[in-house]
Amino acid sequence: MHVHFIAIGGSAMHNLAMALKRKGLEVTGSDDEIFEPSKSRLKKEGIYPKKMGWNVENIHPGVDAIILGMHARKDNPELLAAQEMGLKIYSYPEFVYEQSKDQIRIVIGGSHGKTSITSMILHVMQNLEIKTDFLVGALLDGFDCMVQFSDAKYMLIEGDEYLSSPLDLRPKFHWYKPNIALLSGVAWDHINVFPTFENYVEQFKIFAEDVQENGKLIYFEKDPVLQNIAGEIKQATTIPYNTLNYTIVNNKTVVEFEGKAYPMHVFGAHNLQNMNGARLILNEIGVSNHDFFNAIQSFKGAAKRLETIAENDKTIVFKDFAHSPSKLKATTQAVKEQFPERKLIACMELHTFSSLKKAFLPEYKNAMAAADKAYVYFSPEVVKHKKLAPITAEDVRLGFGTENVTVFTDSTVLFEQLEKEMKPLTNLLLMSSGNFNGIDLNDFAKKVML
Template sequence: MSQIHQKIHIIAIGGAVMSSLAIALKKKGMTVSGSDDKIYDPAASLLNENGLLPTQMGWNANLIDNSLDAVIVGMHAKADNPELLKAQALGIKIWSYPAFIRSQSDDKQRIVIAGSHGKTTITGSIIHVLNYWNRDFDYVVGAKIKGIEETIKLSDAPIIVIEGDEYFTSPLDLEPKFLKYDHHIALISGTAWDHINVYPTEDSYLAQFEKLANQTPKAGSLIYCTEDAYAKKIATKERTDVKADPYETPNYKVKNGRFYLNEETPVKLFGKHNMQNLEGARTLLKRIGISRAQFYEAIASFEGAYKRNNLLSENSNTAVYTDFAHAPSKLEATANALKELHPNRNLIACYELHTFSSLNKAFLGNYKDTFKAPNEAIVFFDQKLIEEKNYTAINEEDIRKAFNRKDIQVFTDSTQLQAHLLRKDWKNQNLIFMSSGTFGGLDLGSIANTITK
């Protein structure tokens, strides 16, 4: 491993990944400080527990001086951030998050999991299986995985497994993060246009995945899902001495509200898309010495990522779930998964338009026909957020037309949405909330308990 700096300041420490990195570096014995203009839970609590929560919110150039070995800057910071400008003026080494991770993995086999959807589940399942068999490896994953204490591990292990996204590297580097890791093995789960604020056209978005594939070195591997047309197209392009490993949805069955991989291995995840994700993980693990039998033994105890297909509460005929779905492909896969899990129950699905892309009127058409599975489809968005961000106004008819579903119910008031849900007879009906936001601050756990009590 390359030499590690001993005194580090992290600009924008409050993000999920940046806060995890700060904690990992402190546990390695470094002196770590940080700043941010806003920090929310769970990051705030985790930083506080580790003595890393900034005493004041906001940016302060006085935190930057020549005693620092390096500064790591997160994407939440802007190019004119006063701390970043001070570090540049003093000539202090400035790392982006992915470049720093790369600097700590010179002597490792680098494995990158990419894709518009599924990458957290695939990365998490790989981590789970390697842990189950006591393999020595490092990892970086973008969300908390059930049963795994940290989201980042950096050591002298010979392998590192990295969840790599296509978003910008830093305010100073507008290349995708996943291009910074110099992978030996890459997996592309699937492609579906997202991040319209970064990639204004679908072609500009998809081009990033082709760059990743082209970066695969000689004797490297490119694993891809054959059921995604673009992933298949770019992965099967001729590349000298690069092995392309395809995977597809494996055989599975659903029995008594439980999914079985290979028709005999019970798993705790559900939905066709998750069976596909697990097959991607199995295909990759095969490349690094995990047999089919070892995979199936280990995967039975994998519980998935927090906020993904999360069961809030249930009784004998109703279950309430949340999911981090925040893009058209994720919305469709999650809703279909719940219908598959409980085919004899009605599904009421609530989806919040929350991201820049989903609140962009020009992007809404990408939701066409993705919300067909629920018996009752509900869309929520915060009108104040649209006004605050100065986005083009959208109305109920825009949403119904975009989703191509005339009976969609649209709410812009969270209290009215809650009242609507609590008035219902929930016998033989399931409910799911899907968002990367908070549904206007609704206490989803309380609603779930009220419905199922």
């Protein structure tokens, strides 16, 4: 089978391409720009495009299927050629469903925490040698590809609510029809696609209604939206979860469960909620609580999810993907709670469409209140590139609404300031779905170690 990827360079797309190549399919792809780490990984796999750009010669009757990425547009010349030839065109979630429709599908959804929960489940399954296929949104230690297809009984999927493809405007997680599902919480995101909170919530209702007959829906019980959604589900059993009981001893989080204590690498109330959700998912496939906690103790987190990028006995620098209000709040609080005796400098970049929209900025109120100093950066050039109305530093400061916030529009100036601020017993938290206009965060972290 020959599969051609239009926009192969995306995070999920290039992992899917690698997985299909390893399964023995003929894989080709195209894109107009591919960045690291996708570039190196595709080259290593032997499926990096021979030249950049769109080329209709890639589309011919020998291609059995097209997988279309969100980066492509409706008028993409390769897509138009494929449509004219009548070739089968899939979005990547549609293709994943086709590959997994005979498996028990475990799907993790929610506005926040889904990568961490999926990663925790996968870590335990690997540790306990439970064979599973998977699709995860972040690279984990011990894995060189975050998609796998085989003859496993289970398929573990991180269920993203963003759109499937330029031709298919359904959220990706509407494709997966889970047998076992989890929803971690609902906090408005993707304002460019879901212009109202009500419209956004509706997508999660549809996902919950898609849980298969006699399936299970596990949900965070303190989220009022999820309480309402779970209350309306008839075809599946609903199971609520909360934050695990824990204490912090010498900057180390210890989970207490059924009379036993389990020291953990990960920390923060949000992570302890995620862990409890992962536990309940694994209970459904026969994993005992004892086996779960013994296995999860060695979990160190997913890439860019409260990832330690530099550390000594006086300072830790963390990198996190957090960009939405709920994620910023949970992550900032977690670091301050874990290290209460240290000063916390929290720094975030407004980079997504939603975060750079003036109407959305009030959603960030108090999001970084737990930090001793909070720095927020945005690039006016990125605002312009996304064709959004201009915002000012004052708009951003008022949106966050706390006195500890300072706003920067020049990342060089920001990082010069951060370097001056780094003193003994200070932790630094860097949060972004971007890269602060080209700053190498790992290099910077090493530079400021005292």
